[in-house]
Amino acid sequence: xxxxxxxxxxxxxxxxxxxxxxxxxxxxxxxxxxxxxxxxxxxxxxxxxxxxxxxxxxxxxxxxxxxxxxxxxxxxxxxxxxxxxxxxxxxxxxxxxxxxxxxxxxxxxxxxxxxxxxxxxxxxxxxxxxxxxxxxxxxxxxxxxxxxxxxxxxxxxxxxxxxxxxxxxxxxxxxxxxxxxxxxxxxxxxxxxxxxxxxxxxxxxxxxxxxxxxxxxxxxxxxxxxxxxxxxxxxxxxxxxxxxxxxxxxxxxxxxxxxx
Amino acid sequence: xxxxxxxxxxxxxxxxxxxxxxxxxxxxxxxxxxxxxxxxxxxxxxxxxxxxxxxxxxxxxxxxxxxxxxxxxxxxxxxxxxxxxxxxxxxxxxxxxxxxxxxxxxxxxxxxxxxxxxxxxxxxxxxxxxxxxxxxxxxxxxxxxxxxxxxxxxxxxxxxxxxxxxxxxxxxxxxxxxxxxxxxxxxxxxxxxxxxxxxxxxxxxxxxxxxxxxxxxxxxxxxxxxxxxxxxxxxxxxxxxxxxxxxxxxxxxxxxxxxxxxxxxxxxxxxxxxxxxxxxxxxxxxxxxxxxxxxxxxxxxxxxxxxxxxxxxx
Numbered sequence: 001x002x003x004x005x006x007x008x009x010x011x012x013x014x015x016x017x018x019x020x021x022x023x024x025x026x027x028x029x030x031x032x033x034x035x036x037x038x039x040x041x042x043x044x045x046x047x048x049x050x051x052x053x054x055x056x057x058x059x060x061x062x063x064x065x066x067x068x069x070x071x072x073x074x075x076x077x078x079x080x081x082x083x084x085x086x087x088x089x090x091x092x093x094x095x096x097x098x099x100x101x102x103x104x105x106x107x108x109x110x111x112x113x114x115x116x117x118x119x120x121x122x123x124x125x126x127x128x129x130x131x132x133x134x135x136x137x138x139x140x141x142x143x144x145x146x147x148x149x150x151x152x153x154x155x156x157x158x159x160x161x162x163x164x165x166x167x168x169x170x171x172x173x174x175x176x177x178x179x180x181x182x183x184x185x186x187x188x189x190x191x192x193x194x195x196x197x198x199x200x201x202x203x204x205x206x207x208x209x210x211x212x213x214x215x216x217x218x219x220x221x222x223x224x225x226x227x228x229x230x231x232x233x234x235x236x237x238x239x240x241x242x243x244x245x246x247x248x249x250x251x252x253x254x255x256x257x258x259x260x
Numbered sequence: 261x262x263x264x265x266x267x268x269x270x271x272x273x274x275x276x277x278x279x280x281x282x283x284x285x286x287x288x289x290x291x292x293x294x295x296x297x298x299x300x301x302x303x304x305x306x307x308x309x310x311x312x313x314x315x316x317x318x319x320x321x322x323x324x325x326x327x328x329x330x331x332x333x334x335x336x337x338x339x340x341x342x343x344x345x346x347x348x349x350x351x352x353x354x355x356x357x358x359x360x361x362x363x364x365x366x367x368x369x370x371x372x373x374x375x376x377x378x379x380x381x382x383x384x385x386x387x388x389x390x391x392x393x394x395x396x397x398x399x400x401x402x403x404x405x406x407x408x409x410x411x412x413x414x415x416x417x418x419x420x421x422x423x424x425x426x427x428x429x430x431x432x433x434x435x436x437x438x439x440x441x442x443x444x445x446x447x448x449x450x451x452x453x454x455x456x457x458x459x460x461x462x463x464x465x466x467x468x469x470x471x472x473x474x475x476x477x478x479x480x481x482x483x484x485x486x487x488x489x490x491x492x493x494x495x496x497x498x499x500x501x502x503x504x505x506x507x508x509x510x511x512x513x514x515x516x517x518x519x520x521x522x523x524x525x526x527x528x529x530x531x532x533x534x535x536x537x538x539x540x541x542x543x544x545x546x547x548x549x550x551x552x553x554x555x556x557x558x559x560x561x562x563x564x565x566x567x568x569x570x571x572x573x574x
Contacts, residue, residue, distance in 0.1 A: 012384075015377040019392075022399050022453065025410035028420065032413060043423075082304040089301035101302070104309050110504075111555070112511025114528040115548045118535050119316035122545070126319055142312050145305070174297075203403045206513040206528070210535060223405045227412065227518055239406040247401050 026243060033236035055237040061222060065241075068219040071133065072201040075140035080194035082141065083148025084186070090149065091156040102149075109146045113206030116143070121210040135211045136218075140204055144197030151196065155189030195249050202245065317552075323545035332539030342546035352530065352547075356554075359526045362441065362516070363509040366448040367502050373449060374456035374501065379494075382464035393461070400454045408518045411447050412438060415519075443519040448509050455508065456501040463497030464490070499566045507555060527551050 036048035055061060089095075090102050108116055116139070124135050163185070167177040205220040212221055219242065226235050324342055329335040346352045381392060399407065414420045415437040422434040437443060467490060475485040513528040520526075527547060534544030562568065 011376055011380045015380045018373055018377045018453075019395070021373070021450070022396065025407045025414065025450065026399065026402055028413055029406055029410045082308055085301045085303075086305035089298070089305070093298060093301065095298065095302075097302075101305065101309075104313065105305065107313060110507050110511075112513065112528050112551065114513045114531050115320075115511065115551055116313075116316075118531060118541075118544060118548055119320045120312060121535070122319045122323060122541065123312070123316035138308075138312055142308060145308070199401060203405070205405060206532075209532070220403065220405050223403075223409070224514075224518075227405070227409050231412070235409055239403070239409065242403050242406055247398060249401075 029236055029239045030243065032233070033240040035233060035236065038233065051233045051237045055234050055241075058234060060217075061219075061234065061238060064217050064219045064222040065238075067133075067216055068202055071136055071140060071216075071218060072198040074137045075144060075201040076194040076198040078137060078141040079144040079148050079197040080190055083145050083193060083197075084152050084190050086145070087149050087152035087156055091153050105149055106146045108143050113143070113204065114210075117207030117210040120207065124211075130213075131211045132213050133216050136208060136216060139207050139211060140201035141197070143204060143207070144200040147196045147200060148190075148193035151193035152186060152189045155186045159185060195252065199249055202242070320545035320548050323542050324549045326542040326545075328540040328542050332541070334541055342543045343550070345543070346546060346550060355525050355527055355530055356550075358524065359510050362444060362448070362524070362526065363506050365441075365445050366452060366509045367505045369445055369449045370452050370456040370505050371498065371502060374453055375460060375498075378457045378460035378497075379464050379490075382461050382467075383469075396454055396457055399450065404451055404514050405518070407450060408447050408515055411443060411450075411519055415443055415446075438519065439521040441520070441524050444516050444524050447515040447519045448512060451512070451515060452505045452508055455504045459500040459504070460494060460497040463494045467493045503559075503562055503566075503568075506558070510555065510558075511551065 031044070033051060034047045034049070035044055036046045036050060086101070086105060090098050090105075120135065120139050120142075121131065124131060129135065159182075164177050164181055167181045168174070172180070203220060204218075205224055208218055208221060209224070212218060219238065223235060223238060226232050323334060325338050325340070327335045327337055327339065327341065377396075381389060412419070416422070417434045417436075417438070419438070421437065422431075425431045426434065471493070472485050472489050475489045476482070480488065510526075511528060512526065513532065516524050516526045517529055517532075528551070531544045531547045531551070534540045534547065559568070
């Protein structure tokens with residue numbers, strides 16, 4: 001171990017500056033949500049909860065929040081189930097297609113959301129299916145699949161298979177082994193992956209803009225149009241709520257990881 | 261297997277085996293079939309990827325050869341018109357170049373910003389390292405739209421930077437920071453930073469620092485040791501981070517459309533405009549296919565010169 005160097009350490013200070021750069025935009029938004037005036041100005045003339053009150057009476061935004069929450073939960077659960085099964089296939093089977101499957105699963109992570117969005121829109125249009133909630137669930141689950149697969153695969157790869165063999169030797173059937181040995185051991189990974197999926201869905205804009213309808217406008221859709229049209233200070237409140245949700249959700253998943 | 265299951269005493273009665281017939285229920289037997297298990301595991305993901313990734317891509321490939329009819333109808337007539345138009349019209353060439361330039365600038369910028377913190381976190385042993393690493397993911401958890409909105413508050417005409425620079429008398433006129441290429445690059449660097457820091461951190465963390473010490477014992481100074489030993493050994497992480505950064509930036513949409521000026525058009529914005537406001541799906545599809553082709557070509561070239569295996573085995 002190195003001694004802590006007393007005095008000027010340029011590497012340390014550059015690191016501190018980069019951390020400030022990383023957190024500046026997040027802190028600014030939270031601070032501005034307490035701004036008392038209509039036009040955001042600096043330095044802040046005081047503190048107020050005015051915009052929180054206005055936000056709570058803005059039905060459009062609250063509906064968008066509801067759409068985003070239900071959408072995130074549905075897409076998260078769907079991606080959780082499909083991704084967990086896929087992780088088993090990728091880690092445990094020795095079929096040839098698994099490498100190709102692994103590669104293709106990660107495609108939605110690197111292909112632009114805009115291109116994915118127009119492609120899925122074209123697909124649903126071609127089969128005559130209307131855009132809306134269902135198409136959004138499908139799209140968001142596709143986007144979050146790679147994250148679920150990564151998290152659950154990591155859990156499965158570090159899994160001691162002799163535990164399963166022991167259960168089988170003691171007379172458990174494969175289903176029992178899965179239910180009482182495998183599943184509880186990988187559950188933190190599944191929950192973590194699903195929460196990550198929720199976060200991805202909650203923030204998705206590029207593909208969502210093609211598939212949402214006025215009644216299924218999500219929070220990002222509302223924020224985007226608010227930023228484009230007028231800089232309404234209610235965005236700050238919404239932003240603060242979203243920051244609390246999106247940082248809180250992974251912290252909860254972290255808690256699940258730690259507990260097991 | 262079945263016999264062993266029957267003899268085993270440790271069963272709860274509500275589970276197998278079925279007490280009345282002495283046989284396991286149908287679905288339990290089904291579960292023991294290897295083919296069935298493989299089907300359940302592979303089935304959903306293959307279905308999902310086939311119907312919601314491959315087929316949609318094939319459909320836009322098909323649309324890209326069609327034409328826009330009156331009222332946004334798609335006329336199924338095969339022609340290469342969309343592609344020739346894309347490459348002949350100077351505006352789209354400008355868009356392509358702009359996309360590539362912004363992606364390059366962001367990659368370089370992110371590398372410059374990320375290397376020192378990644379190196380510092382990997383080499384300096386301290387108690388809070390895990391906490392500091394987790395803190396790096398916080399921006400990844402925060403909505404990209406929100407972060408871009410915050411950059412508007414910071415960089416705008418009456419934003420934090422201009423207000424304070426003017427108050428301190430450093431400038432007399434507000435600077436045009438927002439709605440410029442600078443703002444786009446700044447916003448994108450902020451977005452891709454974790455994707456750059458983590459690969460570099462993990463390679464530097466795995467470097468055997470005895471090698472660096474050996475170089476120093478042989479007479480190299482710290483800078484030489486870094487330049488000749490540490491930096492080459494951290495190349496896989498740098499290469500991986502740059503690849504990911506470039507690919508993510510060239511397909512980015514939110515940041516250029518919120519922070520960019522009218523000149524900062526990226527290819528994704530052309531696609532979105534064609535689909536959402538001009539109802540010219542065939543041309544938008546052609547632009548999407550061109551984007552995909554460029555991305556695949558980039559990955560192949562990268563593989564040729566840098567080697568994806570080296571990065572993936574990092």
